[in-house]
Amino acid sequence: xxxxxxxxxxxxxxxxxxxxxxxxxxxxxxxxxxxxxxxxxxxxxxxxxxxxxxxxxxxxxxxxxxxxxxxxxxxxxxxxxxxxxxxxxxxxxxxxxxxxxxxxxxxxxxxxxxxxxxxxxxxxxxxxxxxxxxxxxxxxxxxxxxxxxxxxxxxxxxxxxxxxxxxxxxxxxxxxxxxxxxxxxxxxxxxxxxxxxxxxxxxxxxxxxxxxxxxxxxxxxxxxxxxxxxxxxxxxxxxxxxxxxxxxxxxxxxxxxxxxxxxxxxxxxxxxxxxxxxxxxxxxxxxxxxxxxxxxxxxxxxxxxxxxxxxxxxxxxxxxxxxxxxxxxxxxxxxxxx
Amino acid sequence: xxxxxxxxxxxxxxxxxxxxxxxxxxxxxxxxxxxxxxxxxxxxxxxxxxxxxxxxxxxxxxxxxxxxxxxxxxxxxxxxxxxxxxxxxxxxxxxxxxxxxxxxxxxxxxxxxxxxxxxxxxxxxxxxxxxxxxxxxxxxxxxxxxxxxxxxxxxxxxxxxxxxxxxxxxxxxxxxxxxxxxxxxxxxxxxxxxxxxxxxxxxxxxxxxxxxxxxxxxxxxxxxxxxxxxxxxxxxxxxxxxxxxxxxxxxxxxxxxxxxxxxxxxxxxxxxxxxxxxxxxxxxxxxxxxxxxxxxxxxxxxxxxxxxxxxxxxxxxxxxxxxxxxxxxxxxxxxxxx
Numbered sequence: 302x303x304x305x306x307x308x309x310x311x312x313x314x315x316x317x318x319x320x321x322x323x324x325x326x327x328x329x330x331x332x333x334x335x336x337x338x339x340x341x342x343x344x345x346x347x348x349x350x351x352x353x354x355x356x357x358x359x360x361x362x363x364x365x366x367x368x369x370x371x372x373x374x375x376x377x378x379x380x381x382x383x384x385x386x387x388x389x390x391x392x393x394x395x396x397x398x399x400x401x402x403x404x405x406x407x408x409x410x411x412x413x414x415x416x417x418x419x420x421x422x423x424x425x426x427x428x429x430x431x432x433x434x435x436x437x438x439x440x441x442x443x444x445x446x447x448x449x450x451x452x453x454x455x456x457x458x459x460x461x462x463x464x465x466x467x468x469x470x471x472x473x474x475x476x477x478x479x480x481x482x483x484x485x486x487x488x489x490x491x492x493x494x495x496x497x498x499x500x501x502x503x504x505x506x507x508x509x510x511x512x513x514x515x516x517x518x519x520x521x522x523x524x525x526x527x528x529x530x531x532x533x534x535x536x537x538x539x540x541x542x543x544x545x546x547x548x549x550x551x552x553x554x555x556x557x558x559x560x561x562x563x564x565x566x567x568x569x570x571x572x573x574x575x576x577x578x579x580x581x582x583x584x585x586x587x588x589x590x591x592x593x594x595x596x597x598x599x600x601x602x603x604x605x606x607x608x609x610x611x612x613x614x615x616x617x618x619x620x621x622x623x624x625x626x627x628x629x630x631x632x633x634x635x636x637x638x639x
Numbered sequence: 640x641x642x643x644x645x646x647x648x649x650x651x652x653x654x655x656x657x658x659x660x661x662x663x664x665x666x667x668x669x670x671x672x673x674x675x676x677x678x679x680x681x682x683x684x685x686x687x688x689x690x691x692x693x694x695x696x697x698x699x700x701x702x703x704x705x706x707x708x709x710x711x712x713x714x715x716x717x718x719x720x721x722x723x724x725x726x727x728x729x730x731x732x733x734x735x736x737x738x739x740x741x742x743x744x745x746x747x748x749x750x751x752x753x754x755x756x757x758x759x760x761x762x763x764x765x766x767x768x769x770x771x772x773x774x775x776x777x778x779x780x781x782x783x784x785x786x787x788x789x790x791x792x793x794x795x796x797x798x799x800x801x802x803x804x805x806x807x808x809x810x811x812x813x814x815x816x817x818x819x820x821x822x823x824x825x826x827x828x829x830x831x832x833x834x835x836x837x838x839x840x841x842x843x844x845x846x847x848x849x850x851x852x853x854x855x856x857x858x859x860x861x862x863x864x865x866x867x868x869x870x871x872x873x874x875x876x877x878x879x880x881x882x883x884x885x886x887x888x889x890x891x892x893x894x895x896x897x898x899x900x901x902x903x904x905x906x907x908x909x910x911x912x913x914x915x916x917x918x919x920x921x922x923x924x925x926x927x928x929x930x931x932x933x934x935x936x937x938x939x940x941x942x943x944x945x946x947x948x949x950x951x952x953x954x955x956x957x958x959x960x961x962x963x964x965x966x967x968x969x970x971x972x973x974x975x976x977x
Contacts, residue, residue, distance in 0.1 A: 568920065
């Protein structure tokens with residue numbers, strides 16, 4: 302099928318760029334050295350491609366993602382790298398899958414035990430002001446977990462504040478500082494897992510036993526300055542629905558495409574339209590001025606680059622794997638919701 | 640059911656605020672004077688409430704919204720206030736519903752005729768750089784449409800750039816200027832419909848025969864400065880999943896709730912947490928500092944106000960109508976997608 306037959310807006314994934322990204326990462330971090338994060342694509346068919354490249358353990362951000370991965374037969378070793386209190390749904394999976402949950406407090410330890418979860422990692426704060434206990438508190442949390450009958454596999458800690466540091470040497474130095482906190486906590490906690498890192502630090506993080514990278518298959522434009530070897534693979538296909546007619550002398554030559562706030566993650570700002578300047582987005586529209594004023598016409602298809610991939614994917618029901626203008630596969634984005 | 644039994648994140652709609660908003664608008668613009676825009680809530684159950692207040696004609700932004708409204712039995716008079724080229728899906732509804740489509744170019748006129756659409760409005764640009772033909776071109780577009788066998792019901796034009804002008808008198812003056820353009824186009828086009836306006840200008844727009852207001856049932860925090868008589872009705876229920884433990888002296892007293900970029904429209908910026916300062920949002924998290932440092936604990940439920948309602952709603956599968964902490968109804972957000 303040609304992309305002209307797709308309804309717009311539509312998520313497109315460039316098959317060659319995706320394969321390049323998956324192969325490049327699998328060469329750098331083979332097998333269990335990578336624990337791919339599914340939150341970035343929310344698509345079990347894409348996770349299955351990652352499994353095809355040798356990765357059998359995955360990271361999730363939501364209970365729904367864990368449930369969906371189990372249902373897809375990808376539940377060999379799932380980490381919910383997030384604190385949750387509603388753990389009964391996870392406990393219900395225990396006989397069909399291996400599910401490990403992050404804990405960082407007595408409350409989350411209690412919830413894990415009460416819900417029938419069997420294994421946990423102690424989540425340690427390594428500099429990003431978000432979840433994770435103080436490093437000095439990690440041993441105590443581990444003891445609490447063991448006292449509740451939970452197996453403690455080790456620690457996790459996410460240096461998310463360092464992913465976009467542009468200079469690689471500086472990124473490496475800061476990552477080492479951050480991971481020194483995690484290594485000390487790991488010594489207090491025990492276990493053999495040190496789970497950390499992301500696409501931005503996959504090559505610099507030498508402390509983690511496994512890297513939780515999520516963005517690398519589809520990539521974000523924000524990573525453009527970091528010199529990473531991965532290629533942007535995701536665009537949103539749009540149809541131009543309105544344009545200043547050639548006879549108008551008064552109206553500036555802007556055009557309008559049918560992608561907007563309901564099809565683009567906007568927390569990193571406006572999307573990019575190659576060969577044009579984006580003015581603004583509305584619910585279902587992006588208004589932009591082409592560099593060549595008469596080059597874009599009503600009915601044309603354009604590929605828009607969202608500023609942030611993860612929340613963009615969460616707005617779409619499916620993604621289309623494309624080779625040029627040919628749709629080679631269509632995958633449901635089946636891990637949405639909570 | 641108590642809201643404590645809901646999975647989070649969860650959309651909550653305050654039943655009393657919703658009813659106040661619906662009744663206030665119906666009193667100001669009864670029956671067909673209002674053509675409620677469903678894009679703001681994407682929920683046929685809420686549209687049915689609007690119909691219960693006397694409004695039988697609705698505005699849509701996407702083909703899917705039109706299809707869903709027809710399927711819900713609300714297809715008496717639907718306006719797709721947007722240019723589309725993929726019109727066959729609309730033509731397929733023609734025997735079951737009255738569907739009118741906006742056109743602003745020869746291409747969109749041709750598409751409407753080819754797809755089996757029967758009625759159109761000529762969309763006129765009234766100052767917002769988005770869709771709509773030049774006002775001087777409206778008569779020509781109408782002639783093109785009639786020549787293709789389409790019935791031309793009149794004109795539409797959206798003064799979206801004026802919705803948030805804080806001073807009411809200034810908003811009224813600018814709206815009158817903008818609508819003078821639409822009135823001239825209406826005289827060239829013919830027909831009896833002049834469809835325009837929104838929640839911000841519903842009281843000031845005296846030219847439109849019908850107002851396309853969408854935000855008024857749920858309301859946006861951005862309208863707070865405009866002095867409108869509608870109340871914010873929508874929040875996102877969250878669970879606090881992580882917090883600095885009381886014994887920590889080092890860590891600042893921030894807490895983390897389970898709403899983030901995947902459950903909040905972010906184009907207007909960060910959400911608001913009453914009694915707290917929001918630091919930042921991640922995919923599934925909002926980090927915030929409570930004004931009273933020890934007042935928020937792991938497991939607490941908090942109601943977060945999204946900065947922009949429309950794209951927030953599009954991220955959720957359902958919304959819960961609540962009376963205090965009691966869930967009185969649960970509605971599917973059934974008009975999502977395209």
